Amino acid sequence: MLGVRDGQLVSLRGDPEHPTTKGLVCAKALFLPKIVYSEDRLNYPMVRRNGEFVRIGWDEAMNLLAEKFAGAIKKHGTDSVAFYGSGQAMSEESYLANRLFKGGIGTNNVEGNPRLCMASAVGGYVTTFGKDEPMGCYDDIEHAKVFFLVGSNTAECHPVIFDQILARKQAGRDVLIVVLDPRKSPVKHVADIHLDPVPGFDLAVLHAMAQTIIAENRHDRDFIDKHAQFKIVRDGKPTNVSFDDYVKFLDDFTPEKAERICGVSANRIREAARLFAVGPTMSLWTMGLNQRTTGVWANNLMHNLHLITGQINKPGATSFSLTGQPNACGGVRDTGSLCHILPYGRSVSKADHRAEMETLWGSKPGTIPDEPGLHTIAMFEALGEDKIQAMLICTTNPGHSLPNCHRHRDAMGKPRPNKPFVCVIDAYPTRTTELADLVLPAAMWAEKTGVFGMSERRYQLHPQIISPPGEARSDFDVILDLAGRLEDLGVVQRGYIKGKFKTTDDIWDEMRQASKGTAYDFMGITRKRLHAERGVRWPAPTEDHPGTARRYVKGEDPILDRGPYADNSLSPGDTKFYAAPDHRAIVWLRPVKPPAEPADNEYPFILSTGRVLEHWHTGTMTMKADELRRAYPEAFVEINPEDARELGIRNGDQVRITSRRGEAVMKSRVVDMPRKGMVFAPFHWEDDRAFINYVTIDAFDPGSKQPEFKICAVKLAKA
């Protein structure tokens, strides 16, 4: 809830009646007014001339942008342009950009930062269940007795959820918390069991838990027989195997064998497995699993545990990937705004899916290419090779947040003949706007109207509350304006977007239509309803449908589950994995593969990167509030005390971190948090000397294409 006085934002509070937050907000949000009214907000468009930014008018700016795009398309073809968007844009904005690029221009070069964040979770859900996104919901927190927190610093990164878990524990409910993380993040303080594997090797722990569960007969044979199947990849092909094959496969992962692979004591693995099987168990995981070259496999193994124990589709029992950004689910995953997908579960490689979207959008048949466009790392590589000639970057700061960033910053900004044209829309100057050819000022979320979609499939509207500063415009308006000009220049067919939509309200109805008949069906979530309710969870096919709390199950609650997706012939509590082949979810037999760059003699430490409570990613917003900035005013690296002693590094010393790709210098925090042999650095600071993404690696998961931000090899020295 935003407090406004004389048209100015003055405060922010939680909404006590909100079904998911229950009135809680995180510390960062409390300072919203300071952030919104920060002095360095961008107020007008700027273009780079002779190396300097000069102010220009919107019309001139938009003409330039449209001409650069049209010029590239005419000269080099539709795949010479690209859009790089964000899980922080509103759903209508991502949908419109996706519509313009795929069905209007005719390129699948549409990507966004969820590739750095949620792609492995998507890969996990799709390969195991046949459809993306969690089946459970936040109500499950109220019912779970065992929380399995994996590679998730829930305390600092999802504090509102963490507080709810904590409240249950403190109220004396018999709630137990199992943590799997090589670092003792603040969640460790409430953990009943903490498993700390060598970074990158926790797949062995997950297999060993499954091994224990089955060896001790704690699995749910009935659930497995009815709802699961087993697969392994042989000679590049998914191949069916039996339950017994799975049991044999797990012989290689007895807790004792796992201990040798990953350094976690066999007994603690056994204890964790026993708790898991008792449940009800809610697993919550984040980047510790996703940002890995084995990210999809790790996600599969999480689902395996829930499937073999039947700890799924019951209140409090669910396999729940925590989403990073506020609108990665609703905005990017659902609207299909990545290079390989189309809205609401469709794929660019399926002819019927392309045809459905072309018909709805009014594109000429065959406009949407039948192959995926470039994924994020490939897209920035193509930019560096001048194969992409014009790029629009919106609501994200890739000049700071991409791994192995030297080369991607060069791709965006290094002067050269034929240098591609890069336009950035942001609310502040950033490490990306400094590389751009054209910078456009953005309205922020309180200054525009749109929908966001949460991890539990809830779509919620936030209406515009205040006016944007200066000449700032919403991203939606900018993309709409660009579309019209591209129509005028003849690279998008006339009337494709121009004249069809004026506001985000207008396009919402088309989005509902696009979801109709799919597993996402939200025909019933009208704009009117969104104004009246605190969000609704899809599927909700009709206006009188209350939304769906748990998918794949006929709910115990006759009201919450009467959608078409849990078969009416089922009895309450019955499961149906309707999107999986033969309606059986897949238990995958995945090998344990080392990270792309394990530690070695020359680079003996594992660098892992991540976050602190008070800062948000690249800091463009949170650094604007003194209270937040002061909490961590400068970059630091956590070093285990034993390692520090061996290196002669004391707390507060400046340390040089060097990898095969680059280096960064920052203050040391000698603290018993990272495992021995591991160091941990957040990535929030703009300071070039301390820029940790010069050091990280851009190796990615071959399935999800998500980079391995969590693991690369480095050496350390006193600076």
Ligand SMILES: Nc1nc2c(c(=O)[nH]1)N[C@H]1C(S)=C(S)[C@@H](COP(=O)(O)OP(=O)(O)OC[C@H]3O[C@@H](n4cnc5c(=O)[nH]c(N)nc54)[C@H](O)[C@@H]3O)O[C@H]1N2
């Ligand atoms: N305060 C704050 N909150 C945020 C954000 C923010 O910037 N600031 N960003 C949001 C976004 S977009 C995201 S994606 C989330 C991220 O939320 P989290 O993923 O919870 O946060 P991270 O700090 O990136 O990493 C979490 C943990 O992964 C662990 N890890 C590293 N390697 C491994 C491994 O091999 N195995 C396992 N099991 N764990 C490993 C690290 O030790 C670290 O403690 O936070 C969201 N919330």
Ligand SMILES: Nc1nc2c(c(=O)[nH]1)N[C@H]1C(S)=C(S)[C@@H](COP(=O)(O)OP(=O)(O)OC[C@H]3O[C@@H](n4cnc5c(=O)[nH]c(N)nc54)[C@H](O)[C@@H]3O)O[C@H]1N2
């Ligand atoms: N080393 C390392 N790097 C990482 C990660 C990591 O764990 N370690 N995590 C990765 C992950 S999970 C993520 S999600 C990414 C996040 O990386 P980014 O998306 O690059 O980081 P943000 O700081 O969230 O950038 C959002 C930008 O949008 C601007 N903005 C805010 N509101 C609006 C708006 O309404 N419109 C427009 N146009 N702009 C707006 C902000 O000022 C900011 O510059 O970082 C990735 N990079």
Ligand SMILES: [Mo]
């Ligand atoms: Mo993220």
